[in-house]
Amino acid sequence: MVNTNIDNCRIINLPKVNDPRGNLTFVESNKHIPYDIKRVFYLYDVPGGASRAGHALKRCQQFLIAMSGSFDVVLDDGYKKNRFHLNRSYYGLHISPMVWRELENFSSGSVCMVLASAFYNEDDYYRDYQEFIASVQSEQS
Template sequence: MPLNDCRIIDLPRIQDPRGNLTFLEAGRHVPFDIKRVFYLYDVPGGAERAGHGHKKLCQLFVAMSGSFDMILDDGYKTKTFHLNRSYYGLYVCPMIWGDLNNFSSGSVCMVLASDYYDESDYYRDHNEFLQAVKANS
């Protein structure tokens, strides 16, 4: 199942009394070539983000500040990840429906993506996503 391929990636940390540093390298820490970076911020309390799936896109989600929950759905089961450390990245493979919620005040969610924005790669209707999952099984 694709949901089993989604996982937390422990990113390198260099701890220093002056402040810590974390870095990411495509091919070493990120399991894909990075073609796009975007981030979510100023999310109002109670708001939800994402609410879609991707046909081919791979992503890595990082809570740069604050925390949020990511609920992943592969069409058969769901799993919730609580992201609250800037040195953890959640790898999300294709054919996973994702919902983001429970944003803390001041949270920032950075997303690394394996490809450029392409609207045709999105499933925006959950029932359409479920039909595609069943058809690909």
């Protein structure tokens, strides 16, 4: 069986410190996620029915957490597709490079926080799906 990039994408549970005054969860670089965190950003106020992302990254890894509410992440590496439902702040989804992602089905008030392994670089993006698929197929040739 061929190991594809999507096989490396997985849910990672984060530490959860229970306290009657409110719980605490934390993320440490190279401990809970397999890279140094270079950039943090978050998506919020996504209108009902809208989707986000619609791209793949060539080298950057990302870790997505539903800080509030819920949303679905659809991953596609050109060979397989997987759907993940994120709805808790004590786990997240690690996304490997060369995986197309779509975020959809945002609940009202949802917030998606992203921890990235690289600073923003437009040259690292595939924003056209057909260009992404062509690149994936050329790597396998």
